[in-house]
Amino acid sequence: MTGAEKNARPQRLKLNRSRCDYRSAEALRHPRSGATLIGHWRTLVAFSLIVVSAGCTHRSGPASALKATGFGAALVESSGGKQIGATGSVLAQPLVVQVNDEQGNAVTGALVEFSGPAGVSFDPQSGVTDSSGQLSTNVTLGSMAFRYQLAARTSTKAQKPVDLKIEEIALGYQQMVGFQLDNKYCGRCHNPESSAERVSNYDNLEVKPHPFTEGDTLNKMTDADLTAIISHGGPALNKSALMPPYGYTLSKAEIEALIAYIRLISDPPQHASGTVYAQK
Amino acid sequence: MKNTLSTLWQTLFGHPVSAFGVVSLLLLISLAIAPAKNHFSEWRHYQKKYLSLIRGRGEAITLERRFHDHDGIQQIWLPQLGVVDRCTSCHVGLKEASLADVSVQPFRRHPVIPHTLDQYGCVMCHRGQGPATTVEEAHSSTLAWEQPILPSRYVQSSCGQCHRAPLTGTPQLNLGRNLLTRYGCVHCHIIKLPDGSAIQPTDDPPSLEHVADKTSREWIYAWLKDPQAYAVTATMPNFKLSDPDARDISAFLIANSTPIAGDTAPVTTNEKTPDPAEGASLYGESFCASCHAVQNAAGNVVGGDIGPELTRVGNKVKPEWLRAWLSNPRVYDPGTAMPHYRFTDPQLSLLTVFLGNKTDSDLLANVHLDAATPEQIAHGKRLVTEYGCASCHEINGIKKSDNFAPELTRIGSKPLTQIIFLPGMTHALPDYIAAKIRQPRSFGSALKMPQFSLAPAQVDALTTALLSLTDRAHDLPMALTVPSKPPSNYQPAGKAGKLMDDMACFTCHAINGRGGDLAPDLTWEGSSVQRAWLLAFLKNPGTLRPALIRRMPRFNLSDDDAKELTDYIMTVYQTPAFDRDSMPASGYPPVQVEQGRQLFYSKYACQSCHIVDTKVDKGYIGPSLTQVGSRLNAAWIYHWLKDPQAMRPGAIEPNRNMNDEDARALTAFLMTQKGTGKQEAKR
Numbered sequence: 001m002t003g004a005e006k007n008a009r010p011q012r013l014k015l016n017r018s019r020c021d022y023r024s025a026e027a028l029r030h031p032r033s034g035a036t037l038i039g040h041w042r043t044l045v046a047f048s049l050i051v052v053s054a055g056c057t058h059r060s061g062p063a064s065a066l067k068a069t070g071f072g073a074a075l076v077e078s079s080g081g082k083q084i085g086a087t088g089s090v091l092a093q094p095l096v097v098q099v100n101d102e103q104g105n106a107v108t109g110a111l112v113e114f115s116g117p118a119g120v121s122f123d124p125q126s127g128v129t130d131s132s133g134q135l136s137t138n139v140t141l142g143s144m145a146f147r148y149q150l151a152a153r154t155s156t157k158a159q160k161p162v163d164l165k166i167e168e169i170a171l172g173y174q175q176m177v178g179f180q181l182d183n184k185y186c187g188r189c190h191n192p193e194s195s196a197e198r199v200s201n202y203d204n205l206e207v208k209p210h211p212f213t214e215g216d217t218l219n220k221m222t223d224a225d226l227t228a229i230i231s232h233g234g235p236a237l238n239k240s241a242l243m244p245p246y247g248y249t250l251s252k253a254e255i256e257a258l259i260a261y262i263r264l265i266s267d268p269p270q271h272a273s274g275t276v277y278a279q280k
Numbered sequence: 281m282k283n284t285l286s287t288l289w290q291t292l293f294g295h296p297v298s299a300f301g302v303v304s305l306l307l308l309i310s311l312a313i314a315p316a317k318n319h320f321s322e323w324r325h326y327q328k329k330y331l332s333l334i335r336g337r338g339e340a341i342t343l344e345r346r347f348h349d350h351d352g353i354q355q356i357w358l359p360q361l362g363v364v365d366r367c368t369s370c371h372v373g374l375k376e377a378s379l380a381d382v383s384v385q386p387f388r389r390h391p392v393i394p395h396t397l398d399q400y401g402c403v404m405c406h407r408g409q410g411p412a413t414t415v416e417e418a419h420s421s422t423l424a425w426e427q428p429i430l431p432s433r434y435v436q437s438s439c440g441q442c443h444r445a446p447l448t449g450t451p452q453l454n455l456g457r458n459l460l461t462r463y464g465c466v467h468c469h470i471i472k473l474p475d476g477s478a479i480q481p482t483d484d485p486p487s488l489e490h491v492a493d494k495t496s497r498e499w500i501y502a503w504l505k506d507p508q509a510y511a512v513t514a515t516m517p518n519f520k521l522s523d524p525d526a527r528d529i530s531a532f533l534i535a536n537s538t539p540i541a542g543d544t545a546p547v548t549t550n551e552k553t554p555d556p557a558e559g560a561s562l563y564g565e566s567f568c569a570s571c572h573a574v575q576n577a578a579g580n581v582v583g584g585d586i587g588p589e590l591t592r593v594g595n596k597v598k599p600e601w602l603r604a605w606l607s608n609p610r611v612y613d614p615g616t617a618m619p620h621y622r623f624t625d626p627q628l629s630l631l632t633v634f635l636g637n638k639t640d641s642d643l644l645a646n647v648h649l650d651a652a653t654p655e656q657i658a659h660g661k662r663l664v665t666e667y668g669c670a671s672c673h674e675i676n677g678i679k680k681s682d683n684f685a686p687e688l689t690r691i692g693s694k695p696l697t698q699i700i701f702l703p704g705m706t707h708a709l710p711d712y713i714a715a716k717i718r719q720p721r722s723f724g725s726a727l728k729m730p731q732f733s734l735a736p737a738q739v740d741a742l743t744t745a746l747l748s749l750t751d752r753a754h755d756l757p758m759a760l761t762v763p764s765k766p767p768s769n770y771q772p773a774g775k776a777g778k779l780m781d782d783m784a785c786f787t788c789h790a791i792n793g794r795g796g797d798l799a800p801d802l803t804w805e806g807s808s809v810q811r812a813w814l815l816a817f818l819k820n821p822g823t824l825r826p827a828l829i830r831r832m833p834r835f836n837l838s839d840d841d842a843k844e845l846t847d848y849i850m851t852v853y854q855t856p857a858f859d860r861d862s863m864p865a866s867g868y869p870p871v872q873v874e875q876g877r878q879l880f881y882s883k884y885a886c887q888s889c890h891i892v893d894t895k896v897d898k899g900y901i902g903p904s905l906t907q908v909g910s911r912l913n914a915a916w917i918y919h920w921l922k923d924p925q926a927m928r929p930g931a932i933e934p935n936r937n938m939n940d941e942d943a944r945a946l947t948a949f950l951m952t953q954k955g956t957g958k959q960e961a962k963r
Contacts, residue, residue, distance in 0.1 A: 086452055087391075088432030090736045118383070123736070138736045143432040144383055145391060172391035177449040185932055188901050189888070196582070199827035204898035205888060242888035248935035249925065253394065257449075260392065 066128055069109030071157040072099035075164040078134055084179060084265070087170045088119075088143045094136040095122075097152045097164060099129045106133025116150040119143055120168075145172035147269060169265055178261025181254055182212065185246065207240035215266035226259050322414050323369040327351060330372040330387055339378050347372060353413065356401040360757065363401035365410035367418065371402075394449075404752070405438035406430055427693070427709070430747070433740055434710050437692065440748025442756060444473065445764035452737075456745025458482075459738060463515050467672045468685035474754045474761065483515060487613065487674035492537035493544055494601045494612070498647040500530040503596075508733045510596065510643060511589040513573060513581055517730035520721065525663055531652030532660025536676050543612040544600035547632060559634025562627060570798065570830040571617070571787070574638070584830065586617060586787060586796070594639035603632045610782065619784040622836035667728055685729065692750035714743045768793030776848030783835050791853065798830060801928055806853035807860050808927075811846060813911045818842045824903040857926070863914035868948035876949025879942055886946075889933070892953055902933060907955030918947045 080095035099110040112135045113126040119142020129135045141148060152164040171179055182190070190209045192202040202209065210217050218226075225237060231247030234240040250258070263270045293299040318324075327347075334343040354368040371386040373379040374397060379389040390397070403410040408429040412418035419429045430438065436453040446454040460466055461482040471479040491500070502509065504526040507516040521529070563569070568590075573583030575591040583589075597605070604611065606628055609618040623631065661678075664670070668685070670678040691713065699712050702722065715722065717739050720729035734742070770792040772780050780786070786795035789802045805814075819842050821832040837845070854860065880886045889901035892908075908917070916927070921943045924931040938946075 086436070088435065089452055090433065090740050092735070092737045094736075140433065144388070173449045174392040176451065180448045180451070185934075188932075196829060199900060201827075201889065201899060201901050204900055241882065241885040244885065244888070244934045245936065246934045248937045256392075 066111055066126060068111035068128060068155070070099070070107045070129070072107035072110045072129075072133070072154055073102045073156055073162065074100045074104075075112070075152055075154050075162045076100060077164060077166055080136075080139070081166045082168070083139075084169045084171060085141050086176055087141060087145055087172050089141060089170075091139045091141065091168060095139050095150075095166060095168075096134050096136045097166075098132075098134045099154050100133060108133060110154050112152055112154045114139075114150065114152050116148055117142065120148055120150060139168060141168060141170035144170065145175055145264060146170055147264070171261065171264065174257045175261040175264050177254065177257035178259070181250065181258050182261060185250075186212070186258070189242075205242055207242055209243065212262045213265055213267045215268040215270065218262060218266050219268070219270045223259055226262065227255055230255050230258060323353065323366075326370040326386055327372060333382070333384070333387055334373075337378075343373075343376060343378070346376070356397060356410075358401055361400065361404065361760075363403060363410060365401040365403055366413055367402040367406075367408075367410065368397070369413060370415070404441075405435060407438075431710060434744045434747050437744040437747035440745065441692075441750055441753040442760055443762045445762060452741050452744050453748065455738070456741035456743070459734075459742050460745050463517075463732060463734075463742075464672050465688075465742075468668055470683065470687045470689065471749065472687070472689040474756070475763065480767070483672075484615070484617065485516075485672040488533055488537070488669075489674055489676050490537055490540045490543060490612065492534045493539055494598065494605075495596050496598070497530045497534045497649055497652075498644050499596050500533055501526050501649060502644055502647050504529055510592055512575060512591075513585065513589045514733070517732045519667055519730040521663075527649060528652075528656045528660035529663050529669075530649070530660070531656045532658075532664060533675070535652060535657045536661070538676060540612065543604050544598070545604040545607060545628075547599045547603055547629075556634060556637065559630045562630050563634060565834070566621065566631075567831055567833040570833070584798075586798070590635060590638055592638060592640045592643055594636045595643045597635075599632055599636050602635060603628050606631050617784055617787040619787065619833070619835060620782045621833070622838075624836070667730075688746060688749060690749055690751055690754065692747040692753070710743055710747060713746050714739055717742050765793065770794040772848070772852070774848070776845050779841055779845050783837075788832075799832065802849070802853060804853055804855040804927065806850045807855045807858070807913060808916045809912060810865070810910065811850050814849060815842055815846045818845055825900075826904065827900040855927070858915050858919050860913055860915055863918055863947065865909075865914055865951060868951060872945050872948040873952050874949075876945035876947070879946055880949055883942070884936060884938075884946070892950075905950060905953055907953060909951040909954045912950075914947055914951050917950050918943050921946055 076098050078096035078098045080091065080093045083091045083093060085091045095114075097112060099107045099112060101107050106129070108129055108131050110129045110133070111126065112129060114122040114137055116122070116139075121140045123138045123140070125137075127135050127137070139150070146169075148168045148170060150166040150168060152166065153161050155161050187200075188198065189201045189205060190211055192200055192211060194200040202211075212218065221229075228236045229239065229243065230250070231245060233245035234243035236245075246255070291298070292302045331344065331347065334340050334347070337343065352369075353366060356363060356365040356368065368374060371388075373382065373387045374390040376389055379387065382388055401410065402408070406429055407427040409418050436450040439447060439450050440453045440457070443450075446457070460471070461479060464481050464483045464485060465471075466479045466481050467485070473479065499510075503516070504519065504521055505523075506518060507514040508518070569583040571584040571586035573581045573585060573589045573591075575581050575589070581589065581591075593602075601612070606621070606623060608620050609616045610620055664675060665678060668681065669675060670680045671684045692709075694709060696707060696709065699709070700723070701707050701712060702715065705711060705715060716729075717732065717734065720731065721727055771777060772791070785791075785802075788796045788799040790797060791802050795801075809817075817832075818835075818837055819839075821834055823831060825831075880892065886892075886905075887897040887899050889899040891897040891899055891904045891906060894906060920927045920933075921936070921938050923935055924933040925935060
């Protein structure tokens with residue numbers, strides 16, 4: 001059972017947490033199924049849940065025994081943001097943040113805590129910065145395909161919190177297929193970034209392709225439009241012939257996967273974010 | 281007390297009427313227990329919650345109708361697979377596409393995958409207890425049922441039960457399988473696949489039979505103590521040896537090494553000291569970085585991972601050995617992936633000095649070993665046997681033992697009762713496997729399994745690959761499994777075959793299913809290119825794709841060798857799909873050529889990826905076509921245009937579904953692109 005499911009179903013899943021004592025949870029829950037207590041079962045369950053969850057919280061111990069020995073004024077991302085990974089997986093690169101003081105110098109020993117929406121976990125969840133002012137954590141994504149908004153927090157000497165927002169993207173199976181197809185076919189023109197392995201052709205094209213993160217443009221196009229342009233090439237929508245048709249190369253499922261991927265990574269996102277997905 | 285009881289008895293049963301009433305009431309209550317339990321069951325509770333969830337949504341009526349068609353306990357029964365899944369009793373919205381935004385379980389829509397629920401059910405992929413009707417029993421119970429729900433971070437392992445070949449959508453599983461062979465896990469652990477074959481390692485640990493020719497005892501000592509201190513990308517694990525143990529093993533390996541003729545070459549000292557910049561440029565020109573990585577000043581490892589990292593190679597190898605190795609690596613290791621470059625003597629001096637200077641003064645600074653005693657050597661030999669060094673490396677006088685480590689053929693279904701967990705550990709198979717990989721010795725300091733240097737994502741990938749080795753994977757009907765491509769042991773014949781081995785063509789190129797994927801597949805190369813071009817290319821490989829950093833190196837082939845190889849490729853690597861001579865190389869009517877030019881630039885916009893005219897075109901994705909008329913065969917161009925993937929599976933050029941006339945016109949146009957000859961000379 002993943003963390004996301006745990007938190008998304010607090011009622012049931014608090015009971016299922018393996019670090020709680022399974023039998024005591026069962027014992028507390030038991031009266032519920034007895035016919036004699038029909039009138040009070042809700043109360044009893046609520047009560048038992050409180051007891052059990054309190055026990056769980058207690059057993060997992062205090063969040064950290066770490067003490068800050070330094071205090072910074074700013075929190076910046078060093079590396080590891082905007083990564084793409086499969087749902088529920090550990091991101092390939094650790095997330096590294098750095099604490100700086102007012103002059104922009106790295107601060108050692110500052111306490112940083114990471115937090116994220118349901119299902120995301122950090123290893124470690126909090127820690128103090130090293131001699132270069134940095135703290136590194138391994139991020140495990142939740143089990144929903146989604147752009148996860150994470151936060152890192154440190155506090156100043158005056159106990160004022162300093163926050164940093166970081167985004168990581170989790171791909172489900174379908175989006176992951178799309179991501180791989182993008183790497184193989186599309187990214188060579190649509191991704192302006194060059195890597196050592198692959199030089200981008202973006203700058204060489206007379207008519208610039210839309211990077212897949214360009215939500216402002218891509219969100220206005222329907223799935224049918226995107227399917228048409230991928231299958232039949234640019235001219236299908238009166239756009240540049242530099243975009244060739246892939247309808248005879250990619251299967252229908254592959255084109256759907258590609259669109260699902262584009263919809264997920266477009267920035268701003270296609271759907272208004274936050275309200276439904278991200279609440280704890 | 282007795283009085284109270286008898287009064288109570290009197291009140292309840294004293295009178296026949298009241299006795300009858302009380303007994304009836306008791307009977308009624310006991311009869312009501314079963315229906316009440318059913319009424320308050322968890323799945324009913326969730327179905328009610330689901331109804332209240334969908335009632336608040338726009339498509340409520342449709343959703344509700346679909347729900348009421350299937351309320352009550354749901355079951356997917358697949359006798360052939362042994363699946364009885366009632367998960368859909370609570371997970372009601374799995375098939376509802378309109379619930380894509382719902383994050384609350386158990387009402388989420390299932391993410392889109394290539395299979396349907398009715399085909400495979402749930403537990404095939406997610407494990408857990410399918411027939412259970414309570415949350416606890418279905419998900420968490422390990423008492424009556426061995427496998428609780430699989431955490432979603434490992435869910436790709438389930439794909440691997442049936443799919444033996446890599447899948448596009450399961451990078452984690454693919455990586456894990458790759459690591460199993462690349463990190464040499466299968467040298468010690470046998471993993472048999474359902475078809476009976478065993479997974480073969482893809483790493484090539486060096487033979488230690490002649491190691492004293494190559495390196496010093498001090499380096500072996502430092503390497504054994506911490507392989508990653510020498511090279512951060514080293515796949516050799518850390519055996520956590522004590523100082524005396526590392527001393528004794530290094531003593532044994534050196535004493536046990538036998539010399540081999542020709543694996544060292546004198547390094548002349550009276551030669552003019554070569555310019556380091558020249559060495560660096562020869563290293564670059566020879567594309568050493570296609571296979572070998574070097575850690576730069578910023579700590580980033582840059583280069584390929586086919587050969588070992590060379591950051592500190594000067595600390596490791598003796599200059600005499602290095603020179604002989606560069607001269608012909610096959611003398612020391614006949615099966616090496618390194619090509620025989622045929623460097624000239626001055627080139628050998630340049631590279632030997634250049635690589636010899638890649639040192640780290642700290643690495644061996646604190647290693648001081650006295651001359652080895654016979655006892656130390658004997659002890660070293662015992663340790664080498666105990667730690668199973670011969671499972672990976674060839675060592676004189678020590679046999680590779682079969683079954684050195686536990687077999688992992690069905691590790692993904694290992695019963696929890698057979699596992700000893702560490703205190704505080706989650707009692708689940710994935711956690712156990714991951715902990716074993718992460719820190720094997722945490723389960724006991726006397727254990728032999730060494731410490732591997734793996735990132736968290738790699739540990740998860742390995743765990744995923746191991747979890748896919750289930751009983752189910754072995755017991756599935758063969759019709760349901762998707763086998764991987766059978767391994768090919770293709771070997772080209774004759775003198776050309778020897779040459780191809782000598783130049784290690786298969787390290788980068790694949791032919792008939794054998795070989796690497798760094799460079800194009802050459803299975804049909806003879807149908808593709810013109811003879812004169814191939815001959816010139818083998819002598820002096822030019823650049824076809826200017827944007828690539830990994831390119832074909834120059835092997836300094838003799839005229840005879842280049843001719844031999846060209847003849848072989850042109851004769852043997854022919855496609856049966858068409859006749860190479862079915863279209864002429866020249867003589868196309870100018871009208872058709874012009875039509876081809878129009879099609880190239882307008883209808884098909886080939887210039888977005890290809891360059892024909894270096895002044896105008898800028899496409900850097902496909903190969904340059906400025907001299908394509910001198911390079912490729914006309915019939916190949918025509919058939920390639922008609923269906924690129926049929927000519928080379930996996931080609932990224934899209935299939936344009938081109939009609940005959942267009943394909944012929946484009947072929948005519950491309951065949952006129954003979955290049956200026958100047959560019960040829962410039963390379």
